[in-house]
Amino acid sequence: MKKVVAIYPGSFDPLTNGHLDLIERGSKIFDQLIVAILRNTEKTPLFSLGERREMMEAMTAPWKNVSVDTFEGLMVDYAVRVKATAVLRGIRAISDYEYELQMALMNRKLAPHLETVFMMPAEAYSYLSSRLVREIAQLGGPITGLVPELVEQKLREKIEPAHKFEEVSPSKAGKKK
Numbered sequence: 001m002k003k004v005v006a007i008y009p010g011s012f013d014p015l016t017n018g019h020l021d022l023i024e025r026g027s028k029i030f031d032q033l034i035v036a037i038l039r040n041t042e043k044t045p046l047f048s049l050g051e052r053r054e055m056m057e058a059m060t061a062p063w064k065n066v067s068v069d070t071f072e073g074l075m076v077d078y079a080v081r082v083k084a085t086a087v088l089r090g091i092r093a094i095s096d097y098e099y100e101l102q103m104a105l106m107n108r109k110l111a112p113h114l115e116t117v118f119m120m121p122a123e124a125y126s127y128l129s130s131r132l133v134r135e136i137a138q139l140g141g142p143i144t145g146l147v148p149e150l151v152e153q154k155l156r157e158k159i160e161p162a163h164k165f166e167e168v169s170p171s172k173a174g175k176k177k
C-alpha cells in the first residue's frame, strides 16, 4: 500500500508544547511526518535556524516516523521535492481558520495534488502561540508548561544576558534624563 508522507511546516520560533501535541497526533495518522522549519527571510527570528532545528530534533526523537528538515522558498515546492502528499497544520480557534483557509486554498491552487489536513491540539494548548511565549519570556514571565524544559532553558540563556546587559549598561547608566 502507498505510504503517506506529510510535512508539518512552520516557523517554530520557538517550538511549543502545542506543536509537540500536534506532531504526536500527526505521527499516528501519517506513515512519515517531516517537520519542516522555515528559514524566515522577512522577519528576524529569536532562534537561528540551527537552534530551532536542534531543539526540534531533540524533542521529536521518540517518534521514529518523524524527521526534521529546513526549507526556504515556496512550501509547495519543498513538498514536491520530498514527495509529500499532505500538509499538516494546526487550528487552535476560529481566529486561526481564516488565515489557514486562505493559505490552504492558495497552496491547493499552486499544487492541486497536495492536501492540507487540519488537526486540533489538546484544549490546554488552544491559547498557546510562539509569539506569546517569546513575549512572556522577554518580559521575564513564567513559561513553564508552555514549552518543553529544553526550550525553556534555551529561552532563559538567550534572554537573561540581554536583561543583565540592560541593567548594567554604562551607556544607559551614564545618560541624563
Ligand code: PNS
Pocket: 009, 010, 011, 012, 038, 073, 074, 075, 076, 102, 103, 104, 106, 107
Ligand atoms: O508557523 P507559521 O509561521 O504559522 O508557518 C507559516 C508557514 C511557514 C507555513 C508559511 O508561512 C509558509 O508556508 N511559508 C513558505 C512560503 C510560502 O509557501 N508561501 C505561500 C503560502 S500560500
